[in-house]
Every structure is written in structure tokens, then in C-alpha cells.
Amino acid sequence: xxxxxxxxxxxxxxxxxxxxAVSDWITLTQERIDRFADATDDHQWIHVDxxxxxxxxxxxxxxxxxxxxxxxxxxxxxxxxxxxxxxxxNYGLNKVRFTAPVRAGRRIRARIALLNMEEAxxxxxxxxxxxxxxxxxxxxxxxxxxxxxxxxxx
Numbered sequence: 001x002x003x004x005x006x007x008x009x010x011x012x013x014x015x016x017x018x019x020x021a022v023s024d025w026i027t028l029t030q031e032r033i034d035r036f037a038d039a040t041d042d043h044q045w046i047h048v049d050x051x052x053x054x055x056x057x058x059x060x061x062x063x064x065x066x067x068x069x070x071x072x073x074x075x076x077x078x079x080x081x082x083x084x085x086x087x088x089x090n091y092g093l094n095k096v097r098f099t100a101p102v103r104a105g106r107r108i109r110a111r112i113a114l115l116n117m118e119e120a121x122x123x124x125x126x127x128x129x130x131x132x133x134x135x136x137x138x139x140x141x142x143x144x145x146x147x148x149x150x151x152x153x154x
Contacts, residue, residue, distance in 0.1 A: 003021075003079060005081040006081065007083065008083050009117070013117055016115070018113060019113045020113060022110070022112070023110040023112070028106060030105070033048070033062075033067065036070075042066075047063070049061070060105075062101040063142075065143065068142050069096060069143060069145060072131050075133075084154045086152045088149055088150065089149070089150050090149065091126060093146065094147075094148065095144075100140035100141060106136060108142055110131050110133055111132040112131050113129065114129060115128040115146065122152065126148050126150050127150075129147050130144070132144050133145075
């Protein structure tokens with residue numbers, strides 16, 4: 001998918017309430033799931049025990065919900081080019097729902113909408129995004145998250 005570029009924040013403000021970008025698909029491999037389990041010390045069997053998970057209702061291992069969520073910065077950075085800022089940080093999440101499991105080997109992508117922009121202390125701007133993580137071939141998304149990026153002026 002093409003990257004969407006904004007020359008200034010006023011151009012971005014014109015898109016409040018709209019879907020702005022759709023990312024490329026990425027595959028959540030078992031290797032990535034295992035690495036995430038190691039990084040977070042979350043080795044619950046549904047994520048890492050292939051044999052046991054194959055006998056579960058999921059018929060295989062599934063990605064951690066927080067692995068899916070942790071890909072939000074990747075999806076935002078992959079799809080959007082915003083004007084330069086001194087610094088941009090993840091400010092927080094207003095709402096997160098994990099609505100469907102992602103089986104190992106499945107592909108996901110993000111649909112990104114701009115919900116709101118508001119001034120924040122210190123000359124910063126808070127960008128409120130709705131990110132819907134889709135699973136290829138599924139009617140239900142894996143995750144719907146409202147996330148806030150705080151950008152400090154250059």
C-alpha cells in the first residue's frame with residue numbers, strides 16, 4: 001500500500017473522522033510469537049505449545065493479543081509520513097479490544113483512521129487514532145485500538 005504523506009498538520013486536521021491509510025499485510029509467524037513470548041516471559045501454552053494448542057478450540061497456536069497491539073507503531077510508521085517533529089511518543093490508549101485470535105501463520109494488516117487532534121501541554125499535539133487490525137480472510141478483526149500519539153513541535 002502507498003504511504004500517505006502530509007506536509008503539515010493542517011492537512012492532517014482536514015482528515016479527522018476519516019480512514020487515512022491501510023497497511024500492507026504481515027505474517028505472524030510462530031517464530032515471531034515465540035520471540036515475543038521470550039521477550040515478555042509469557043509462555044502460555046496457547047502461544048508456544050504447538051501440540052497442545054492443536055488439540056484446543058483454536059486448532060493451533062495463536063499470537064499474544066499484546067503482540068498484535070505492539071505492532072501499532074509499525075503500522076503507523078509504515079503507512080503515514082507526517083511533518084517533522086522534535087519528538088513523537090506513544091502517549092497511551094483509550095480503548096483496546098481483542099475481538100478475534102490470530103492463528104500462527106495468518107496475515108494481518110491495519111486500517112488507520114484519525115479520530116481527533118488536540119493541543120497538549122508544552123506545544124505538543126495529541127493525535128487520536130483508531131487502528132483496526134484485520135485478519136486476512138476473516139470477518140472479525142483481531143484488535144480494535146484507540147491510541148494516542150503525542151507530537152512535540154520541531
